[in-house]
Amino acid sequence: MDPSSPSKTGASTRSRFGPADGRWSVADLIDFDDYVDQDERTVRENPAIRRSLAERDRALYLGGIQEATAGVAEHSPKHRSLTLRLWLSARRTMDDEETRARQPGQLFARGQRLVTIGLGVAGVLIGMAVAAALLNYDGHRPVNVAWFVALLVVFQLALAALTATLWMSRRSTPVRGLVRDFSLLSHVMQPLLTRAMHWTQRGRAGGAAREAGEQTLIKQGQLQSHYALYGSASYLPLLIPAQVFGVAFNIGAVLATVALVWFTDLAFGWGSALDIRSETVHEIARLIALPWSPFFGEGVGYPSLAQVAGSRIQLKDPLFIFQAEHLRSWRWFLVLSLVTYGLLPRLLLLAATMLAQRRALARLPFSHARTQGLYARMITPNLEAATTGSGIGPAMPIPAAPVSPVPESPTAATATPTTSASGIPADACVLLVHIDVDELLDTGDRPRLERLLRQHTGWRVARSGTFGGSSQMTKRATDLIGSAKWQSPPPRIVLIQDGTQPPITESLSFLRTLRGTVGPQGQIVLLLVGDATEEDRLPPLSDFDFADWQRKIDQMGDPYLRLEMLAPTENGVG
Secondary structure (H helix, E strand, O other): OOOOOHHHHOHHHHHHOOOOOOOOOHHHHHHHHHHHHHHHHHHHHOHHHHHHHHHHHHHHHHHHHHHHOOOOOOOOHHHHHHHHHHHHHHHHHHOOHHHHHOOHHHHHHHHHHHHHHHHHHHHHHHHHHHHHHHOOOOOOOOEEHHHHHHHHHHHHHHHHHHHHHHHHOOOOHHHHHHHHHHOHHHHHHHHHHHHHHHHHHHHHHOOOOHHHHHHHHHHHOHHHHOHHHHHHHHOHHHHHHHHHHHHHHHHHHHHHHHHHHHHOOOOEEEOOOOOOOHHHHHHHHHHHOOOOOOOOOEOOOEOOHHHHHHOEOOOOOOHHHOOHHHHHOOHHHHHHHHHHHHHHHHHHHHHHHHHHHHHHHHOOOOOOHHHHHHHHHHHOOOOOOOOOOOOOOOOOOOOOOOOOOOOOOOOOOEEOOOOEOOEEOOOEEEEEEEHHHHOOOOOOHHHHHHHHHHHHHOOEEEEEEEEOOOHHHHHHHHHHHHOOOEOOOOOEEEEEEEOOOOOOHHHHHHHHHHHHHHOOOOEEEEEEEOOOOOOOOOOOOOHHHHHHHHHHHHHHOOOOEEEEEOOOOOOOOO
16 A cells, blocks of 8 residues: 555545554554564655655544544543544554565564464363373272372362462563563463464465565564563564463363263272372362362262261272272362363463453554654644655744743743643643753744644643753753653653764663653654754754664664654755
């Protein structure tokens, strides 16, 4: 789909949307990242397409998204999530059916279903095989109850408890590192999903080029590489098939145990080389049976003391001296133990995992760099639609919300009227202008600067200041940000920098200092301008200089730092 074709995005866009509940799935996240990545690659290859992308996304917003999100405050997390989800629905509809079927998110969903079904079938078969092996009865010696309980009850319960413990302490650094280095997910589940996706891709694409299939598989790992962005939503999709295997294993074990109890005459017993009294074993069985003892009491749900004593296996005792009722007394105890301590915990873990995934997806803020520009393009009118290639445009209306000019003093750092007692509003930011740029601006440039900033970010200016030049100025800038109160965190910072100056260590060091001030999820937008002239003191930057900065910013690996040209030209040439 050519992003420069907004004609396909008019009023008919409304029919593309499903229910406007903003609910996300893992497949949605992967497809969303893929569409955003396509746009970013297109812009890097052809900067002139920026205006077409802005027109397309604004048309999508006005064509149905704005109406669907009516009543939800703009810039709020709910509005951002709902708007982006509806944008994804519209983008999918703009593709043909075959293209949608090959989207990485759809391939992931099909691959996950395939792996889940495969693991479910394997779990049932393995559970039946293990239970049958432990219940193997040769007619000479009773089945050892201790081995069955130890392997299918105690061991499984310990695994479930370990899983729950790791999950509850997942935020601690040692546990997080342990899980990521040695987890079943990274060594088993992800290769299985990759193979399943490759198989579904090959089945769908038929004779498609090998490169296309490999590119799709590369995109599949995108969610894992964005752990810092999506948190638990990036690994819970891999945990669900593993939990399904655990549930299926226990179902298979229960089915095999019930079948053998019903259709064969098994003899059960217990024995130990240690001097363990029958009373001790009876008490242990009674404690294990507490959950079901109100419904199935002694003699049914668990053996009585006489039955425990009568089923003790002595090394030299022949089988015929035991009473048949004593040897059968353990059968329902084993079945109920397996259901209670094997199957039910796994079902609870599966339900908890699915609920945690749903909550993790619902809490995603979508405030990282990959979504900042997209969201701003949709909700912000094109304030400089008539801007020429030189970056000079006619007089434009000031946004309805009042904004104050950037302070003319290079050392000034003041609060403006958009900052209320309750803090900086959700649609406002702190603006920092590099001193080299600030010194060249006159009074008439500052309203235009704020309008351009709003067009790129959707934000007004709540506070403003300068940076660069000295460590004292850096400290004033960080103090200005550190003292800010935000009505809707995370913090939102915009920097104006002369992009003709190469990204030297000092500039990158300031970005790292700023990151430490605003926190790991604070939004930072770096807007670059070119060499000022008498006609235009906010000119666009050349593609070459912008690419130089882009490489350095990419190397920083900061998912909440976005780089943009303040005033891109129509043809992308500075």
